[in-house]
Amino acid sequence: MSSDKARYRAAELILGNELFGRVQSCKVLMVGAGGIGCELLKNLVTSGFADITIIDLDTIDLSNLNRQFLFQKQHVKRSKAYVAKESASKFNPHVRIEALHGNIKEPQFDTAYFAQFDLVLNALDNLDARRHVNKMCLIAKVPLIESGTSGYMGQVQPIYQGRTECYDCQTKPTPKTFPVCTIRSTPSTPIHCIVWAKSYLFPRLFGSDDEQEGAELDKAAARGENAGEIDNLRKEAAEIKAIRKTVHTSGGAQRVFEKVYSADINRLLSMEDMWRARQKPTPLSWTDLTSATEASTSRIASGGLRDQHVPSLNESFQLFVSSMDKLSARVRDDPDTPLEWDKDDEDALKFSTAAANLRATAFGIPVKSQFDVKQMAGNIIPAIATTNAIVAGLIVLQALHALRKEWSQGRFVWVAKDARKATSITQLSAPSPTCASCQMSYVPLRVNLGEVTLSELVKIAQEKLGYGEEVVIVEESRLLYDPDFDDNLDRTLASLDIKAGSLVMVSDEDGLLSDATFVISDLPNGTFELPKVPPSIPKKPVKEEATDAEASSSQTRTSTKRTIDEVDAEGSQSKRARVDASGAILIDDDEEQDKTAATDGVIDLD
Numbered sequence: 001m002s003s004d005k006a007r008y009r010a011a012e013l014i015l016g017n018e019l020f021g022r023v024q025s026c027k028v029l030m031v032g033a034g035g036i037g038c039e040l041l042k043n044l045v046t047s048g049f050a051d052i053t054i055i056d057l058d059t060i061d062l063s064n065l066n067r068q069f070l071f072q073k074q075h076v077k078r079s080k081a082y083v084a085k086e087s088a089s090k091f092n093p094h095v096r097i098e099a100l101h102g103n104i105k106e107p108q109f110d111t112a113y114f115a116q117f118d119l120v121l122n123a124l125d126n127l128d129a130r131r132h133v134n135k136m137c138l139i140a141k142v143p144l145i146e147s148g149t150s151g152y153m154g155q156v157q158p159i160y161q162g163r164t165e166c167y168d169c170q171t172k173p174t175p176k177t178f179p180v181c182t183i184r185s186t187p188s189t190p191i192h193c194i195v196w197a198k199s200y201l202f203p204r205l206f207g208s209d210d211e212q213e214g215a216e217l218d219k220a221a222a223r224g225e226n227a228g229e230i231d232n233l234r235k236e237a238a239e240i241k242a243i244r245k246t247v248h249t250s251g252g253a254q255r256v257f258e259k260v261y262s263a264d265i266n267r268l269l270s271m272e273d274m275w276r277a278r279q280k281p282t283p284l285s286w287t288d289l290t291s292a293t294e295a296s297t298s299r300i301a302s303g304g305l306r307d308q309h310v311p312s313l314n315e316s317f318q319l320f321v322s323s324m325d326k327l328s329a330r331v332r333d334d335p336d337t338p339l340e341w342d343k344d345d346e347d348a349l350k351f352s353t354a355a356a357n358l359r360a361t362a363f364g365i366p367v368k369s370q371f372d373v374k375q376m377a378g379n380i381i382p383a384i385a386t387t388n389a390i391v392a393g394l395i396v397l398q399a400l401h402a403l404r405k406e407w408s409q410g411r412f413v414w415v416a417k418d419a420r421k422a423t424s425i426t427q428l429s430a431p432s433p434t435c436a437s438c439q440m441s442y443v444p445l446r447v448n449l450g451e452v453t454l455s456e457l458v459k460i461a462q463e464k465l466g467y468g469e470e471v472v473i474v475e476e477s478r479l480l481y482d483p484d485f486d487d488n489l490d491r492t493l494a495s496l497d498i499k500a501g502s503l504v505m506v507s508d509e510d511g512l513l514s515d516a517t518f519v520i521s522d523l524p525n526g527t528f529e530l531p532k533v534p535p536s537i538p539k540k541p542v543k544e545e546a547t548d549a550e551a552s553s554s555q556t557r558t559s560t561k562r563t564i565d566e567v568d569a570e571g572s573q574s575k576r577a578r579v580d581a582s583g584a585i586l587i588d589d590d591e592e593q594d595k596t597a598a599t600d601g602v603i604d605l606d
């Protein structure tokens with residue numbers, strides 16, 4: 001015990017008794033044990049946090065070792081969460097760490113699960129998981145410290161339910177997409193060929209049978225892409241589906257090759273209009289390449305820089321055949337597990353490199369090394385250990401404000417590559433009045449999932465929450481019911497795959513009420529239960545002319561959002577409608593010169 005006291009003496013002196021007491025007694029959930037997570041866990045166990053739960057769905061990859069310092073070579077392929085716990089426990093064996101190898105989106109991590117924590121710290125790398133944790137913390141009313149890094153840039157955002165902007169208040173830039181026809185018919189740059197190999201050919205041959213194909217082409221047609229070409233692409237899709245069935249049998253690589261590099265390209269060439277202003281592609285010949293490869297003495301380069309070698313046509317052809325054979329064998333040996341493209345899956349990466357380079361050659365586009373393909377296909381901006389370390393330190397500082405419940409002390413912190421000033425801070429803005437996540441009414445609903453039908457759920461929405469006839473019921477992005485789609489009405493919620501933890505949204509476009517979301521839990525011995533105080537769903541904001549008083553009030557706010565201090569002072573949610581939603585961020589006076597960093601700082605973070 002005395003060595004324990006000595007260990008924490010500095011932290012106790014710096015934080016003071018009271019805050020240090022809170023650090024010691026609080027229960028923290030850390031989501032993600034990758035680049036930021038490893039640094040963060042080390043910080044937590046060395047600064048006095050004593051009860052930490054970590055969750056990560058992944059296993060350790062060799063490529064993680066350059067920056068995820070809790071992991072070593074002998075840990076490769078083991079669970080990140082378990083190994084992070086083992087390594088961090090060596091720094092401080094007195095901390096209780098619970099390690100979970102799983103996805104934070106699994107139903108057992110429901111809102112009741114989140115509610116047991118005093119604080120949630122995100123160290124994630126994707127939008128989907130971040131948005132999910134954001135929502136769960138809003139519902140459970142647990143403070144969340146969100147974070148991310150991208151190369152030299154990073155950010156830390158405290159999110160306090162009802163007080164600050166949530167993760168969804170500001171729309172995030174969507175990843176760049178390309179028109180379907182560019183990818184499938186008229187590529188002109190290496191990235192077009194790489195996206196084709198990774199997102200079209202690989203999933204069609206080895207991934208889960210794609211029912212989205214038709215929808216994707218419908219959308220492309222609706223966007224006004226070339227209708228004739230879209231029809232051809234539909235035919236092509238049916239053909240590749242047929243080839244997929246025999247891809248693992250003898251001659252599979254040849255059948256795929258001849259279809260995509262010869263037949264499809266010949267078909268494209270027959271559409272003369274397409275090539276008036278473009279360079280025509282040249283089909284590739286399996287027979288020619290097979291004999292050229294047999295005659296050639298060239299071998300795929302080996303050695304340390306093999307990945308950075310730009311392959312010849314013969315090398316790409318050999319790699320295509322060998323990687324097709326390996327992937328086909330995997331599908332044959334385990335037909336029930338479709339493959340998912342992963343940049344760290346050597347066979348998938350080699351296949352994509354070869355397939356993209358063959359296509360590039362056919363279309364007269366420069367070919368790329370495997371190293372380049374990995375960067376481009378994986379959307380990789382090299383991760384920098386120092387940025388992760390800075391961000392992990394800032395997360396702890398922001399966590400301390402949250403533990404003190406000093407909400408107005410929380411700051412949005414930006415890290416940038418700037419010799420003058422590596423970090424800049426902005427005050428936290430108030431929630432956006434139009435945010436679909438934090439302005440949502442969440443209604444806890446305990447319901448007998450095995451017995452209650454969808455039609456009864458519609459009734460609950462109408463009779464207990466006050467919705468009208470035209471309600472629409474949606475789970476995630478799945479439509480369950482609307483007045484024109486009543487097929488599911490007699491099915492039980494369980495049969496519709498609604499589980500404990502599901503979020504089921506009710507809306508009514510023509511009605512008066514705003515949207516609400518049922519937060520579902522199971523009630524095996526009953527029918528349904530709503531909270532004792534009946535939830536009152538706010539009316540939809542009316543887009544009315546502002547009153548004089550409101551107009552003058554909003555004029556004074558033309559260029560700023562409200563800050564958290566203003567929210568506290570006003571203490572009323574109903575005033576939110578007057579807030580200017582220009583997206584401007586209020587900057588501390590002494591931070592004025594950093595406006596650019598702050599406002600340009602919407603970063604697509606990993």
Ligand SMILES: Nc1ncnc2c1ncn2[C@@H]1O[C@H](COP(=O)(O)OP(=O)(O)OP(=O)(O)O)[C@@H](O)[C@H]1O
Pocket residue numbers: 031032033034035036037055056057058063064080102103104105123124125126129383606
């Ligand atoms: N839904 C999720 N549930 C649990 N953990 C998740 C979820 N989504 C992502 N993660 C974890 O978050 C971590 C993010 O860490 P990081 O950004 O360093 O990614 P990485 O996969 O280790 O690195 P890289 O992508 O560069 O190989 C990863 O370990 C990842 O497994």
Ligand SMILES: [Zn+2]
Pocket residue numbers: 165166167168169170431432435436437438439
């Ligand atoms: Zn929000």
